[in-house]
Amino acid sequence: MTGYLLRRLLNYIVLLLLATFVTYMLASATFQPLASLLGRNPPVPAAAIAAKRAALHLDDNPVHRYFVWLWGVCHGDFGQTVAAGSVTDELWQRLLVSLRLVTVGTVLGAVLGTLLGAYSAVRQYKLFDHLATAATFVLLSLPVLVLAPIVKWLAVQFNQGVGHTVIQFTGETTPGAGGSVFADLLDRLNHLLLPTLVLTLFTLGSYSRYMRGSMLDELGADYIRTARAKGLTRARAIFRHGFRTALIPMAALFAFGMTGVITGATLTERVFGWYGMGDWLISGISNQDINITLAVTFFAAVSVLLAGFLTDLITAALDPRVRT
Template sequence: MTRYLAGRLGYYAALLTAAVFLSYALTGTALGPRAYFEAKQPRPSAASVDRQLTALNLNDRTPVVERFGTWANGLLHGDLGRTIHGTPVNDEFGRRIWVSLRLLLVGTLLGMLLGVAAGAWSAVRQYRLSDRALTVLSFVLLSTPVFLLALLLKNGAIAAKDAAGHEVVPFTGYETPNLAGGIGAHLADWALHLLLPTLTLALGGLAAYSRYQRATMLDVLGADYLRTAEAKGLTRGRALLKHGLRTAVIPMTTMFAYAFLGLFTGAAFTETVFGWHGMGEWFIQAVNEQDVNSVAAVNLFAAVAVLAAGFLADALHAALDPRVRAA
């Protein structure tokens, strides 16, 4: 297993290098920071614009490969460059990364656990009322865009506030400013602010995971090893839980890495709707401002997060499947 994971780690390291270069090259080619400086009033001279762009490593007259080399060299020394406003990208990155990680990790875990449980339950109760209800709910959620789901939840919270006369569930921001109290009060406040954004991401994950889990669970329900386990004295429920679910979960580990990428995309809209100042909101702002270095930093975060999810999926696959461990 160690040998297998070491090989996968090397593969992901090479993939990360390629992903970071391609994302920087595309960003540096597609965005035009020169227009941002030329639009200032009073309009600066062409020489002044060139000096500012060169100082920020954004000059489009410098080959993109050379600009990437400068940026990558800074990255190796822990420097992500400067934003288009001249402030350090590191400062903005450090403020926003924990906001997004909090949302992504909780949303991923909740969506995966609920999706696996709902899919397994739906398969065991195939064609019954609960199965049909979960199927309809899953397709409704799958067909609802993330930003629309976020808006529906936020509007529901606003309606609840209007009806009750006070805020029932926080629907903007990720914490209450200047909150008094100890660590317990702050943790409770973070959990309440996390509720609606996490639910937005988790519902999408629940729908996708449950459909896939239902299909894989149906494949194992009639397996010989389940009948053998029951013949040896295990109840149907224990046989399904101990042997059937473990086998049916194995294909889900592969889906986990790909689903995480979709979750990250959805988080950008979720953060914007709920006023979370995370990486997704920063990405949208940076693209609008033609801020190449900030976009590159967010792309770096996304690449590391997705590939880390892929490596975790491989580790889970190896832990669950003895054939992989023996390879």
């Protein structure tokens, strides 16, 4: 199994290099990092523009600039922003913000969606299955750009109904709400509640539908009937054999679904005022900043590829054929 995992890891490294290279080439061909300077009134002196152009190495060959950037990344340097700030310093700050949001929402959505789909399959065509199907179809039809404002509006209505702010819906923390470690933790959890709920619901719908279909395929399999014939109860046969086998295709969904979660997090951060990687990506594109856009792309690619590697581990644990 070690050889299998090493081969997969090598594939992911190649994919990471391809993703960042293509992004750098596209950004270099379309972005105009000095556009904000050229449009100012009174005009910026030509010498200042030339100095900025030289500092950003905009006259160098894009392929050469990419490998210079890649060499810097290998040494922990993601370059400079158009405003001459350090991309690396801001990257780690925003990365921690996004990881708190994406990790909790993804794990909760995946676990709850998987359990909901499995139980819906076991209760096929019963009341619970019909209700779960209707709810997940509603969630699947609502993009994050619609779901997040709805959740935020409901929080506002709830706060108005009780007469004071119970649920926080803007930013990561409330200024001056600290005072102790416990009070600061409660405040942060309160601010985390709504965006995590949005990402959980966004993830739950797809996982539930896929798991239901995967589970239904296994419930009618011959090995389930054989297990029942050997004396296992229906619940034990389903849990020990059917559920484990049905999880194998779900592991692949987890990796490929990370892209959608990151996209959803971008919009969620914007709606709820979280200054994470998603908000930074929008700012980087608006300012036509190549290094910011590339740093966020690097983070997104690493997240997806790490999820893929985790999927390989889960698949190897669930499927003995992979280990041999």
